[in-house]
Amino acid sequence: MDKNFSISFVLPMFNERDNIKNAIEEIGVISLDLTEDYEIVVVDDASTDDSIQIVERIMEENKTVRLFKLEENTKFGGAFARGFKEAQKDIILYMDSDMPIEKEDIKASFPLISEYDIVSGYSKVKKGDTFKRKIISGTYNLIVEILFGLKIKDINSGYKIVRKNVVEGVDFTSRSPFVDVELFLHAKQKNSKISQYPLVFKSRKGGKSYISSIPIILATFRDMIKVRFKLFNKTK
Numbered sequence: 001m002d003k004n005f006s007i008s009f010v011l012p013m014f015n016e017r018d019n020i021k022n023a024i025e026e027i028g029v030i031s032l033d034l035t036e037d038y039e040i041v042v043v044d045d046a047s048t049d050d051s052i053q054i055v056e057r058i059m060e061e062n063k064t065v066r067l068f069k070l071e072e073n074t075k076f077g078g079a080f081a082r083g084f085k086e087a088q089k090d091i092i093l094y095m096d097s098d099m100p101i102e103k104e105d106i107k108a109s110f111p112l113i114s115e116y117d118i119v120s121g122y123s124k125v126k127k128g129d130t131f132k133r134k135i136i137s138g139t140y141n142l143i144v145e146i147l148f149g150l151k152i153k154d155i156n157s158g159y160k161i162v163r164k165n166v167v168e169g170v171d172f173t174s175r176s177p178f179v180d181v182e183l184f185l186h187a188k189q190k191n192s193k194i195s196q197y198p199l200v201f202k203s204r205k206g207g208k209s210y211i212s213s214i215p216i217i218l219a220t221f222r223d224m225i226k227v228r229f230k231l232f233n234k235t236k
Contacts (some may be wrong), residue, residue: 008087
């Protein structure tokens with residue numbers, strides 16, 4: 001595999017005490033097959049457990065890890081945006097801190113970044129989704145397609161590979177999971193080439209997902225309205 005790219009592994013973190021140590025260790029192993037130059041950027045979204053302390057202990061021995069702390073919880077989007085801003089390498093490989101991607105899928109999907117500007121993972125197997133979650137997800141994706149003209153499968157998936165130049169100078173408006181949509185809107189404006197990679201996301205071994213909570217859903221739709229008006233004003 002071509003190892004010419006340097007990589008910033010970006011991990012947004014909120015109450016991931018059960019997962020973050022394992023994620024960092026797995027990235028260290030995976031990196032050996034991908035690059036000779038990498039960093040691990042962890043952005044803590046105001047965790048209330050001891051996630052930060054765990055990362056700080058790791059940093060004492062692992063100099064590839066960089067930690068950034070947000071003073072207030074931003075409901076994911078702020079951690080995502082900060083991680084992309086702080087990343088210093090050619091390629092940003094973003095994933096959730098519970099490490100939902102198999103090593104084999106990372107190795108198989110990463111070479112696509114040689115031809116594309118963004119490689120976005122999507123789930124080829126729908127498992128564990130409740131009827132409520134399917135309705136919310138389906139409605140959300142339909143609205144995104146209608147309002148913004150984006151046809152991206154699993155647009156909020158927890159795995160993306162992005163060339164650094166796609167997000168350089170980008171000021172994300174969203175502080176919710178809608179920040180994923182913003183990423184693709186900026187990429188669209190730059191005529192970036194996008195590839196979508198099918199994979200199977202692993203189930204969580206610990207911790208809790210907050211993505212379907214009512215506060216997160218409401219924040220997402222608020223940001224959707226903000227971004228839509230921002231784009232509308234630009235075109236006037």
